[in-house]
Amino acid sequence: AQKITQTQPGMFVQEKEAVTLDCTYDTSDPSYGLFWYKQPSSGEMIFLIYQGSYDQQNATEGRYSLNFQKARKSANLVISASQLGDSAMYFCAMREGADTGFQKLVFGTGTRLLVSP
């Protein structure tokens, strides 16, 4: 079974608007971490934001926020006030086992975001 599911292969947004990139996950481990990475056309992997399974509040980092719905097992990334430079591939990832010993970092298939002027 897929551990991380990103159902949107591509998304379009106009500059200055907000966009939500979906991510659902599957785990029976009560302790895990969720991550979002950005991969521009240059190929580098850029860490954006982290959410721990025990965190009470949704994570925020500047224009990025993570809409964490634990009961639904979703961890959607919200980008506010989109900029042209946000055009990139976005990957959701999970790492299980923070209490018992960390397991490998597993990635979703990604969502390609295109920001238009």
Next chain:
Amino acid sequence: GAGVSQSPSNKVTEKGKDVELRCDPISGHTALYWYRQSLGQGLEFLIYFQGNSAPDKSGLPSDRFSAERTGGSVSTLTIQRTQQEDSAVYLCASSLEAPTEAFFGQGTRLTVV
């Protein structure tokens, strides 16, 4: 070094040859990962090293692929008898044994001709 370093950055090899890809993780990072990314695709997990524990090799696609990590630091991914379908970018990442992000290298672009 300041970040994860991978070498070479590009490698062109003939089908059937063996190749070695190197990864120098961030000093002090106990976790090290190898991923493969084909053009326009996601990250395919290959292998995960965590401290002195046995590595998680569950992502290696065939017995032509192997990896080792010496002294808990540098890692080498070896692909024997390369095939054209092995052409991809091979990414290495390292992290602390903590709920923090993994840092990625720039990758090695492997082309098998």
